[in-house]
Amino acid sequence: MGRPATRDVVCYHCRGRIEVPRSARTVTCPCCFKGLLLDDLVVSTSGWPGKLETCGVVRINKRARTVTRFVQAGDGVEVQGVLEAKVCTSGGVVVRRGGHVKGDIVATSITVEPGATLEGLSLCIRPLPSASRQ
Ligand SMILES: [Zn+2]
Structure with missing residues (x-):
């Protein structure tokens, strides 16, 4: 079994729990539309x-x-x-x-x-x- 391709993170702007691709380094929160740094x-x-x-x-x-x-x-x-x-x-x-x-x-x-x-x-x-x- 490989690692899942996504991980859960909590948006530090709105506290929304979101799923992001494991390889992503930045993402836009789908709840508040602000940019998130994942690195x-x-x-x-x-x-x-x-x-x-x-x-x-x-x-x-x-x-x-x-x-x-x-x-x-x-x-x-x-x-x-x-x-x-x-x-x-x-x-x-x-x-x-x-x-x-x-x-x-x-x-x-x-x-x-x-x-x-x-x-x-x-x-x-x-x-x-x-x-x-x-
Ligand atoms: Zn957010």
Whole structure:
């Protein structure tokens, strides 16, 4: 059996659950007609200019210092550098050794490695909404 040709993602604009081709990198949400990024976002330099939004994973690399208003990631967030933002993900947040997160976090799980820093957080860890919301 091969992998299914589609995957389910949640639109980060309207929260609609949509099915997208597994090979797609961007898609237009059929509910709100806004563009969605499906690829992972990897930030490896400081000074990211805007919001970080994707249905994939947001990763803040070592030595990147990212100060932004909002991070929305469908599949999770991994921080090896510095992230100052409100983080909202339907996946987990992982803060690696040397990583530093300042801001509120909404996620389904959080992993903080020894040597990582969390600062001034309000945390909301909650299970995924049921997948069978049809
Ligand atoms: Zn939408």
